[in-house]
Amino acid sequence: xxxxxxxxxxxxxxxxxxxxxxxxxxxxxxxxxxxxxxxxxxxxxxxxxxxxxxxxxxxxxxxxxxxxxxxxxxxxxxxxxxxxxxxxxxxxxxxxxxxxxxxxxxxxxxxxxxxxxxxxxxxxxxxxxxxxxxxxxxxxx
Numbered sequence: 001x002x003x004x005x006x007x008x009x010x011x012x013x014x015x016x017x018x019x020x021x022x023x024x025x026x027x028x029x030x031x032x033x034x035x036x037x038x039x040x041x042x043x044x045x046x047x048x049x050x051x052x053x054x055x056x057x058x059x060x061x062x063x064x065x066x067x068x069x070x071x072x073x074x075x076x077x078x079x080x081x082x083x084x085x086x087x088x089x090x091x092x093x094x095x096x097x098x099x100x101x102x103x104x105x106x107x108x109x110x111x112x113x114x115x116x117x118x119x120x121x122x123x124x125x126x127x128x129x130x131x132x133x134x135x136x137x138x139x140x141x
Contacts, residue, residue, distance in 0.1 A: 031066050042109070050071055083129060
């Protein structure tokens, strides 16, 4: 094939953070005890940090073992697809001041259980890309 057909476009930083803030839920990837796991979480973005609430369990335990995480959101409208990924470190908010500040954020759990722990994801990087869905191009045999 003589043409370089790359349907993906890199999103600028402003658009990445807009997408992260616009989408009400994403997926948190954690690694602990030799396993990689992915959890759906609803979240809010505040000052280019991602906040969510969680209960005691695997997600929180994984962050104690390894706080390096990835977080992803995507948006599909018709044939237009956008995806943003954040890599960084997540930690449970510990101080009274941190928790009180987080309590002011519009962060309400979706699942009907108690989520007493606030977590912040402090990003090392945030990237995104977008594309329009289409047919696979012909390729030379």
